[in-house]
Amino acid sequence: MSATRLTKGGRIDRSRTLKLTWDGKSYDGFVGDTLASALMASGTQILGRSFKYHRPRGVMSAGVEESGAIVTLGTGVRAEPNTKATMQELFDGLSAHGQNAWPNVRNDVGSVLGLFGRFFSAGFYYKTFMGLPPFEWGRGTGIWMQYEKLIRKAAGMGEASRLADPDAYDHAHAFCDVLVVGSGPAGLNAALTAAQQGKDVILVEQDFELGGDFLNQTDPAAEARRIELITALQAAGVRIMTRTTAFGLYDYGTAGLLERVTDHLALKPEHSPRQRFWTVRAGATVLATGALERMVCFADNDRPGVMTAAAARSYLNRFGVLPGQNIVVTTNNDSAYATAAELAVAGASVTLVDLRPEGGGSLSEVMADASVAVRTGLAPLRACGRRAVNGVQLARAEGNSWATADTLPCDLLLVSGGWSPVVNLLSHRGAKPKWDADLACFLPAPCPDNVVMAGSASGIWQGDACEASGIAAAKTALGQAVEGPVPGGWDTPIKPVYEVGLPDQKTKGFVDPQHDVTSSDVRLAHQEGFVSVEHLKRYTTLGMATDQGKMGNVIGLALMAEALGKEIPNVGTTRFRPPYTPVAIGALAGRNVGDHFRTLRRTPMHDWNLRHGATMTDAGLWHRPWYYARAGETITEAYIREAATVRQAIGICDVSSLGKIAVQGPDASEFLNRVYSNAFAKLPIGKARYGIMLRDDGIVMDDGTTWRLSETDFLLTTTTANAGKVMVWLEELLQLRWPDLKVHVSSVSDQWAGVSVAGPKARDGIAACLEDPDAILAENLPFMGVTRTRLNGGIDCLIARISFSGELAYEVYVSAGYGERMMDLLWAAAEPLEGCLYGLEALGALRIEKGHVTGAELDGRVTIDDAGLGKMASTKKPFIGSALRQRPELLRPDRPQLVGIFPKDRSQTFNGGALLCKPGVTEGHGEGWVTAVTHSPALGHWIGIGYISGGHGDWQGKTAIATDPVRKGDIEVEIVSPHMFDPEGERMHG
Amino acid sequence: MIRIPCPFCGIRDHSEFTYGGDGSITYPALDAPLQEWHDAVFQRENICGVQTETWHHVNGCRMWILVDRDTMTHEIHAVRPAHPDLAKALESSS
C-alpha cells in the first residue's frame, strides 16, 4: 500500500501541521487527522502485531471496530494501551508506539510463533493444561505457572502502567427529554425534530466532528446540509457533546456517557479532568449509531493493506489520503461502488470485483465513466504478500464451492461484505436483534423502553432515507404516530457471503482479527461439540476482544450456522454488554480515589486528639484514637500503660463515634420495650440501662445503653459500627410495623461529643470540672444514673455513670462544638491525678479483661445466650426476636459460647482468629474460635475471648489448642469464664 | 438504574434508596407462636413478576415506601408511603 496525502480535499487543515512520534520516529500530520490517517499519509503501514500469532497488522477500518491499528498511546505513567489509532484524534506532540511486539511491530521476533500456529488454535488452553491447575488443583502448579507466564508474554495486548493514575476524572449528571446518540444524517435530524418541538435534547457524538457519514462525502451539497442542520441545532438550544461515547444503556432511560475532555489536547489544562463519566436520565432515547461494514473471511485477509471499503472512502474524502495507487475493491453489495469511483477520480487505478454475477446494475455504468474496471461473479480467495498486500487471488463460485480464478496485483485490497447496524446499545436493554435475510444483517427489534433506532442503525442505507428516518424516530420517541422509511435501499440485493475458501485450505482466514480467531477455529469448535453460540464464543474467544466482536461476530455466526446446517437466526446471537467501547477504570472511579475512596468521619475532638499525641486508626468510616504513645513507646507499651492507668487512676477516651439516637414521644418507652430483649418499660427517669436488641430471627443485632432523660425522651446509644443500621431498623419498625406508636426517632450522633472517663479517680477528675461538684457524688449519681449538669464555664452536659472498662466510669456528653473545651477541662483535671488519655487498643484490653462483647463477638451469628447474656432476656414480655430465638437449633447446649482464654503457659501468646480445637484434632473447623486477644495489665499475661462449643462449663480443667496454621502453630490454652477480671463488678460499683 | 418515584421527594435514582424486602408480609404479633414467626421470616415467595417491596429513601427523606415492581422488567407500577396514615393523607390531598 503506497498511500499518499492529496494536495487538496478532505476536512483536514493543511495550514496547521502537527508533530507526532511513532515508535520513536517523528512524523507530521494535520489538524483534523486521526493517528491512523496521519500515519497512513506518512506511508507507515505496519501498526500492530496480532494477539496470538504476532502477524503484522495495518489499518483495517476508520472507526471503533478497528482490529489492526491498536497501539499504546503515551509513555510511562500515562501510557494508554490498546488505543485504536483510528479513533485517536491527532494533537501536537502525540507520542505512540506499537505493542505486543519485540523489538518493534516492524520486526517482531514473536512472529515466528506464526509458524507454530497450531499451538494456539481454539481451546488451546483447555486441552494443553487439562489436569493441571487452574483446571484441576493439586498437581503441577509449578508447570502451569511457568507456561502461563510464557503464554501471557507471547499472547497479549498492550501493557498498562503499574503506577497510580495521575489524572483526575469527574462524575457528572444530566437530565433531558430526548437523548440522541450519533450525529449522522439520522441523528442530526432526530435531535432537531425534538428540539423544534420544544424538547430538551442532548446530542452525543463519539467523534470530534459532528456529521457521521456526512463527513465521508465529497458532494458539497452534503456539507451544506450538515452545516445547515448543525446551525439549526445550535439555534434550538440542543446540548451537543462531541468526543463523547454513549457506552451503555440502562433501565429507565439511563445512559452512561464517557466524555474525553483533554485526550485530544497537546497542553492539558491544569484543573480540567481528563474524562467525565456522565449519567444521563432521558425521557426518550434515539439511537442513530450507524452501521459498520463487515469484512469477508478469506486467506490472509488480515494483511496490511486489506481494509473495509468504507474505511478507504473515509481516508480519501475526510482525511485527504489516497490509501493506495493500485486498488482492488471487492464487494457483494452496492455500497462499495461510489467508493471505487471516488478512488479512481482521485487518481488510483481501480478494479471493482463484484461477487454478484449480475454486478451492480446501473451502478456499473458510473464505473465506466470513472474508468473503473468491473469484474463480476468473483470473490477474494487469498490476499498475497506477507508484510503488505501485493495482490489478490480471486475465486469463482462453482455450485456450493469455489474455484481458483486469476490473481490481480494491487497495493490496497478493499472488502465490503455487507453492513451490520450498530444495535449494541439496544441489546444492552435486552432487545434481541432479529436477522434480516434479505439485507444480511441483524435489525433492531422493538424495545419495551422508549428507545428508538434511526438511520443505518435500523438498516436504512441511503442518506435521504436516513434523514427522514431521524425525523420519524424523534416523533415516535415523543409518542407521535408516524411511518418512517423501511430498511434497505440498494438497487441490486446483497449476495451474502461470509467466507471464501477451498475445501482443504490450510491458510488462515480471520473471523475476529483482534483475537486472532480464524474460520478453522470456529469449525474446530463445532467439531468438538460446541454448538451453542455462547459456548462458541467462550471456547474460541470470538468477540471477546476489546471491540466485542464488532468486526467478526456476524461472520462467526454465519460459519457456525453453516457447520450446523442451520439458518443464522436459528443459531442465535450473543448479547452485547456495556461498555460499547472500553471505559477506563479511572473514569468509573471518578474522584472516589485515595483519601476520597470513602467518607472519612472525624470526631469533634479529632484535632485535639492529634495535638495530644494520638495515633489514629480506622474504625469503619471513623478515624479514632488508637493509642497515645509517649516518647519511645511502642504501641504495645502504650496501650498496656494506658489500660493500667485506667485501673489505677483515671483515663479519658473519646467515644463520640458511638451511635446516638433520640427516641421521643408518648410511646417511646413502649417502643423500646419491644425493641430491646430486656425490660425497658419501667426504666426510671434519670437512669440508663444496658440493652441488647435482636433481629427478627433471634440473632443479636446490637447492644448499647439507653438513657431516660424525661417521661418521653430517651437517648439510645449504639455501637459505632451499627449506628446507621439501627437507625434504619427503628424507622422501619415505626413506619411499617407499628405505625400506631407515637414515637419519633432522630439521629443525633453528630450533635454530641462524648468521652468516657474511667478509673478509681474518675469521680474526682470530673468533679473538678463541674460547676456543681456535688452533682457527681455517689448518692446523687449512683451506678447507671444519668444527670444533666454544667461543666465549668456554663457548658451544659449529660453525665451517665456507665462502665465498659469495669472501673468506676462515666460518659460525659456536651454539644459537639464544646468537645475540645470539654477535653481541655477534663485533661487539666486528670493529668495531675496521674491520669492518661487512652485509645481503642487500651479500650479493647479493658473490655476483654471484663469479657464485654463488641463487634467481633456480635458477628451476626450469635444468640444472646451464646454471648452469655441470656439471663438479660425478659421472660415476662415479648420482644423482637423473642419467638425465633426459641428455635431448637439456637437452643442446643453444644453451641459455641462466649469464654475467656488463657495460655496454659502464661508467658505465651496466641492470635485472634485462631481456631480452638481438642488436643490432637487440629484439623477441620475445630470447636470454636478466638475473637480477640490482648495483654492484660491487670492479670499480667496474655488473655483472649472467643467462642467454644459447650462454653467454659464443658471445658473446665481441660486443655484446648489455639491453632493458627497460617501465622503460627499450636498453643495450649485454658478455657475460663469470660469475666476474667473483677468478676463480681465491685470496682465499677465503688 | 431503577428510578423510583418517592411519594415525598419525586422521582429519584435507586442509589438513594436501600431495598428492604417483601412488602406483602404481615408480621405476627410479638407474642405469636414460633411457627407463625418462622413462616413470616423464612417462608418467602420468589416472585417472577410484580411484587410489593419495601424501600427506604435512606439518602433522602428517610421514609419507608411500598413499591410494586416487576422483578423481570424493573417496571414500577405503584408507590405509596409504608405508613398507612401518611398514605391516606397523601391520597386525600391529591
Ligand SMILES: [Zn+2]
Ligand atoms: Zn423521599
